[in-house]
Amino acid sequence: MRTFKKVKGVPIVYGRKNCQLGIVTDLTFCAPEGRITGYWIQDHRWWSRKHLLPLSCIQEETGQHVLVDRKDPFLLRNPSDDRFLHGKNRLLGRSVNQHDGGMVGIIEDVYFLPNSGKILGYELTEGLFEDIKKGIKVVKTGQFTVKNDGESLVLY
Structure with missing residues (x-):
């Protein structure tokens, strides 16, 4: 079982050399299905856009990092999904x-x-x-x- 407080700020790493791809900044969820669809990721460049890491692309998740199996596992956000912390239909504070x-x-x-x-x-x-x-x-x-x-x- 996970909570948002436990995964916020956790680095996303790839491969044996632990190449950091970004950090978790938010969750995306599908309200009709009642499930979390992925992690909202910000990479190390300040001018870059944030990306969606689907839960299906996660190979291993520990308290210190999230290990992915591909170099570029990010997808575009599904318009029907909302975010937990930020956005128009956020869940936090509701x-x-x-x-x-x-x-x-x-x-x-x-x-x-x-x-x-x-x-x-x-x-x-x-x-x-x-x-x-x-x-x-x-x-x-x-x-x-x-x-x-x-x-x-x-x-x-």
């Missing part, structure tokens, strides 16, 4: 509501399987003082059906 309208919390992180990208749950916050008092809340997606409702996610 509110999560119950089907009756009650607010559950605001998304802080996402838990997913590294091989398939299936989203297992969301880490939610209710604010600093509530987090100190009650602790951080984790909503597992297996218990609920999650629907995208514009500016928020709704649990059914």
Whole structure:
């Protein structure tokens, strides 16, 4: 199981010489399927464009680096996929509501399987003082059906 906080900033390397291709700066996800589709990568040149590394191109993933099997594994971003941290329809900071309208919390992180990208749950916050008092809340997606409702996610 992975979280965005664990993979952000991790280098992408290729080959036995560990040639660094870039670092993970964001995640891309497909909301209708409820899964992470890949890592948003920035390479070492400041003028370069960011690239998408699909999860299928990852050969090995440790806490220190992500090993890929090809020199150029990057793809163009699918227009239907959104990003977790940046972008118009980002997931970070989005509110999560119950089907009756009650607010559950605001998304802080996402838990997913590294091989398939299936989203297992969301880490939610209710604010600093509530987090100190009650602790951080984790909503597992297996218990609920999650629907995208514009500016928020709704649990059914």
